[in-house]
Amino acid sequence: MNSGETKLFLGILVAAVVLASVAIYPAIVAARNTPATIEKIRDPVKAKVTRADLFPKGAWHKGDPKAPYLIVEFADYQCPMCATAVDEVKNVLAQHKDKVCYVFHGIQIQASHATALLLAQAAEAAGEQGKFWEMHEALFKNQGRFRGLPDVDAIDEVMRIARQLKLDMMKFSADLRRDAVLKRQERSGKIAIEADVNVTPSFFVVTPDNQTLKLASLKELVVWATKPGNIK
Numbered sequence: 756m757n758s759g760e761t762k763l764f765l766g767i768l769v770a771a772v773v774l775a776s777v778a779i780y781p782a783i784v785a786a787r788n789t790p791a792t793i794e795k796i797r798d799p800v801k802a803k804v805t806r807a808d809l810f811p812k813g814a815w816h817k818g819d820p821k822a823p824y825l826i827v828e829f830a831d832y833q834c835p836m837c838a839t840a841v842d843e844v845k846n847v848l849a850q851h852k853d854k855v856c857y858v859f860h861g862i863q864i865q866a867s868h869a870t871a872l873l874l875a876q877a878a879e880a881a882g883e884q885g886k887f888w889e890m891h892e893a894l895f896k897n898q899g900r901f902r903g904l905p906d907v908d909a910i911d912e913v914m915r916i917a918r919q920l921k922l923d924m925m926k927f928s929a930d931l932r933r934d935a936v937l938k939r940q941e942r943s944g945k946i947a948i949e950a951d952v953n954v955t956p957s958f959f960v961v962t963p964d965n966q967t968l969k970l971a972s973l974k975e976l977v978v979w980a981t982k983p984g985n986i987k
Contacts, residue, residue: 793975799967803949806961810858811942815878815887817848822856824986825961826976829947831864832874833902834955838895840973847980854986859891860943864955870901870909875940877913880930881922889920 799805809827810816828844830837848857861875874894881890893916900912917927930936950959950969958970960979970976979985 793979794969794971796967796969799961799965802951802967803946804959804961804967804969806965809946809950809959809961809967810856811946813939814858814860814943815882815891816856816858817888818856819853820856822854823963824851824855825858825959826855826980827858827860827959827961829860829862829943829950829952829955829957831862831868831871831955832878832894833868833871833898834864835898836973837956838898840956840976841892841895843973843977847976851980851986860946861940862944862947862952862955864952870904870906872940873906873909873913874901875943876931876936877917879936879939880927880933881917881920883930883933883936884922884926886920886922890916893920 796802796804799808806825810820810825826844826847828840830840844857848855861871861878863871863875865871878887878890878894881887897912897916901909904912913931914924914928917924947957954971956973956976958973958976960968960970960976962968968979970979
């Protein structure tokens with residue numbers, strides 16, 4: 756992009772990110788005092804954490820959508836523990852290949868994570884070219900490069916990663932601003948609010964008998980998934 760195009764692009768994109776943040780972030784922060792624990796949701800329908808609530812049509816997932824167990828992660832691309840979760844989740848999926856479907860939702864959990872929504876949108880935009888998971892992993896791998904970056908530099912870094920992934924750059928740039936892409940990311944934020952997510956990474960497990968568990972840390976997910984008998 757030349758300097759004029761960059762400024763125009765930045766203005767449009769930052770406006771979209773700010774609007775999404777204003778709408779979603781305060782509601783997430785309001786519930787941050789809840790202590791971390793494995794919680795069995797008594798009424799998943801009322802709490803809006805059923806399989807259908809957590810896994811809407813078009814959500815990014817790995818594994819068979821009809822697998823008996825559903826693991827859903829809410830993560831912030833600027834959260835260090837979320838970066839650690841990438842390999843841990845891979846291990847869980849590898850150990851239970853045919854029994855688990857994994858769903859990912861990218862959100863912003865802290866105001867200081869000013870680039871989190873941009874990065875979530877970048878993953879969504881890469882998904883338009885079939886490379887959501889490649890962008891997803893690259894963003895976490897390069898997480899430190901975004902710390903404290905001004906908006907213009909953060910976009911430049913996103914573009915650098917997109918080029919490394921050999922994306923069609925004109926399409927990627929356009930998709931970052933596409934209404935459908937923004938709405939998918941906003942949907943993830945709204946689902947997080949309804950599910951009372953107040954920390955990242957947070958995980959939900961829906962079992963074959965439609966019970967929903969809330970696991971508010973990566974450690975809890977690993978302990979639960981590796982305990983004999985939990986995944987049958």
